[in-house]
Amino acid sequence: MSSAPRMPVRLTTGVLTLCGMIVSLQQTLVIPLLPDLPRILGVSADDASWLVTATLLTGAVATPIVARMADMYGKRRMLLVSLAVMTAGSLIAAVGGGFLPLLVGRAMQGFGTALIPVGISIMRDQLPRERLAGGIALMSATLGIGGALGLPLSGVLYGAFGWTSLFWSTAAVGAVLTVLIRLAVAESPQRSPGRFDVLGALVLSVVLVGLLLVLSKGAAWGWGGPRVLVLTGVSLLFLALWIPLQLRTRAPMVDLRTAVLPPVLLTNVASYFTGFAMFLNGLVLTQELQVPAETGYGLALPVVTAGLLMVPSGLMMLVFSPVAGRMLDRWGGKPTLLFGLAVMGLTYLGRVLAPGSLANAVLGSTLVSVGTAVSFAAMPVLIMGAVPRDATASANGINSLVRSLGTSSASAVLALLFASLTVTVDGVPYPSGAGMDAALWAGVAACAAGTVVGLFIPVRGRGADPGREPAAEPGEAPAPGPADRDRRPRESTGT
Template sequence: MIPLLPDFPVILGVTADDASWLVTATLLSSAVATPIVSRSADMYGKRKMMVLCLAVMVAGSVVAAVGGSFLWLVIGRALQGFASALIPVAISIMRDELPKEKMGSAVALMSATLGIGSALGLPLAGVLYESLGWASIFWVSAAAGVPLLLAVVLVVPESKVRTHGTFDYAGAALLSGALIALLLAITKGGTWGWGSEPVLLLFLATVILLAAWIPYELKVRQPMVDLRTSARRPVLMTNLASLLIGFSMFANMLVTTQQLQLPVVTGYGFELNVITAGLCMVPSGLAMVVFAPLSGRIIRIFGGKTALMTGALVMIAGYVGRVFFYDSIAWVIVGSTVVGVGTAIAYAATPTLIMSAVPITETASANGLNNLVRAIGTSTSSAAIAAVLTSVTMTVGDTRLPSFDAFKDIFWLAAGASAASMLAAVFIPRAAGVHRPPASDIGAVELVVQGRVLAPDHRPLIPAVVTVLKTDGDPVDWSRVDTEGNYSVALPGAGKYLMVANAGGWAPMAEVFDFDGRTLQQNFMLRERLQLQGTVSAGGTSVSRAVVTLLEAGGGHVGATRTDGDGGYAFPLPVAGRYVLTMLHPVTQEAMAQKVTVDIRSITVDFEAPPVEDTAGERVGT
């Protein structure tokens, strides 16, 4: 739609600001659909969600083609936004179905299609518009969607790897509201004014909704987004890098066609028409197709972290080159293509990094969040580029046009974003990006085993994590328990597995699980509570009813208790850190204190108090 936006105000009889909703509507619907559809894919079936997305996209294309009015066109474009959720869901299906040796290149190509489709869609839209009219764009989308829909139904198997439970409707509603407010503020800020009341209110609504959503997600049984997993360093840094790569990538797409269409008199434009300028983006799209498998090879040999950093480095080289080499169409195409190659390599690495750091039963939703973060990066890029192009200008006759300094600023900004993504990648653990062997490597179908992690009194232990290993030590899957102590892990067929359950404040438990392919329930009962414990005595005699208090090193109160008849006391083991342990004798009021350093093991601290005074009022001992 981007190359055709200048013509739609005349075609539809609307303002240019109204016409921009043809892009904004798709952006907003995709932002809402991607996390919801991705989470639903993990819970209800990945093929089902692919069919749903394609069906809605086809319906939206038909509505836009036959609607005949601006309103129906916006509705159709919003329905088309559901197609964005296809990428994360499809990547998770690949993880379930493909053999290990094909995973890297397949996921790389699938992830890179986000850029490939955009690069090839720009010129195709221009050709269709000039030859067959604007409605043909939507008819072609519908015509492409129907056979794809049938192919998914006939060819793609439904995954048996499911996350059981209920969908988090409240979390989905809060997140959707926050995303709509944020993206609407970003995309309309330049038009409405960044300091205008509507934009400020949208940003305020974003903050309020996120402030409600985050604590809700942390306490709900099965959250829309597992924030604890998302906060793990590999996932957090990968998502941050994805946001920056998305920002950098979109700059290349937006400014290349603009530079090629600007008048020659500017000194850097080439005055090409929409179709020719779009065709100049084809080499970039084709290069992404060619180099995506290279990223798969880099991932397979060196890991996803190296691939991500390599892609970002290539993007930096492309943007720096565009600053100095811009005086011919060939140089513009070369610079754009180099950036496209870097984008393909970097984009291919992110789903691999995400899937290696999250449970198998959450791969679709985790990749959906990664795609969403990427989309926020591209939206921010669009707003930033528009601001630069309208503020750094030159006058040509009676027309104000962007100067080349504006393009240079954008190239440096995009290069800086790529460099920042490299910095984020530095903090991703080196082991990230290693593929788990899928079911096809073992000749069986993955099955989900569920259970609970419990205390001896059968109450759920939270927080807790269950990890599954092969008997040779290779990782299989892991799961964080929900608020009722439930976990779900995917096992690649029958066999023996080492299962480890670990909960805060309890000694971990490991046992071999001989999986017969039918027993899909395995509970853990952790029996040894880690404690800070000890005794209080005076003159070799146990002191009962003594007050023992645990304080943080900074003075904060943790807890207090009294010794029992044998002089013993115990606290649940607090989080690792430095503490002060105090004792107050119930008779003599003698007080004592000790510094204690707590790690992850039970600790024993005994107090030996001075003996009680004798009948003459003199102390016995010291």
């Protein structure tokens, strides 16, 4: 098979990085609007919160599906499909003028979440090995960069041009990126054989929707309430059906035999805890900056000022992405992951022990972001060093999904802690100082758990090299390739 035409490395890396940036931006742009959207749209606050939940749900469902289709039908093609759906969703939200069109548009924007794992997989196929680690580090850092910049940017756009400007802007950027991808990104010749596992995708979607609804709405519905219990039961039931279905299917939605390989499984578990600690950082800082000083730790800053003070953490992820790339080249994936988790964990511990102040809050958040940038850069390297090229996108998609589950869990845990440990100021309940300390200790625990798991990730020599096919040790079975998966005896061929 002929190789894909080689595009300029900087151009390809830049365009794919912008794709990751727009994904993280559109996820956070709507958050500052939530207090005003009930008045603007004539709905309740609970209804307005679905504008965040809808994007989370569709992103979680679309990421593994789109990533698997990228391996089968073309990575550039699915990149364009995801971007088109996200851009169309932005347009619907901008012109709809009501709650229902906005909800549909926000759900469609969730498809953009797949851009990051598919983009990283394109880098593996098209970038030279000496540039791959740096490209992966930059692409991985876009989650934090866009998240930090999205909050102040949305405030500026909203104040100057109104709420629809947030969606017009993402639609315009999506249209420009579509043109740039066609010009700067070549289609990969790598393909995974077989038919798409429709039944496996549908069953997995039920599992994910049920689980994420519990995590995102459990605090509002009541953790012991009937809706939470029913959704949990349905998710577990469909998960029990999905696992044997995947093991019997010739071309499964998720190759569980590859997913349980120690390098892949342990990296994904460590990714869950890293995603938890990363998302906790932004939630904690927001509380510290904005709640009243009477809480004992709050700084009572205006929303715009608080948003601007979150920018340094995002910029540091951008600054440290090339540093993370050099660490990957010199150390390999596992030591880089452990270093990043250590920085995050020690910073959380320092924030518990140090007296609260504006400088400590901003510096602590920035250092956690530095550790996040380093850790996130290492994860795709470890994953791609353990899976064949024809499974790159789907393996990265599952890793992104696991990280999303970690962020959703962080939100749920923090909501539980802040609801349980409160202090009342002028008749309004706020998280107490004890609640804030408990949240920071949760960050310490997540980083410690991720570090312990990371210590057991097996690597060969200096570390995994994502530019090569994974090779087996003497006496060890090689990683399964497409031909091996086709020969594997199974009872069903899927749908």
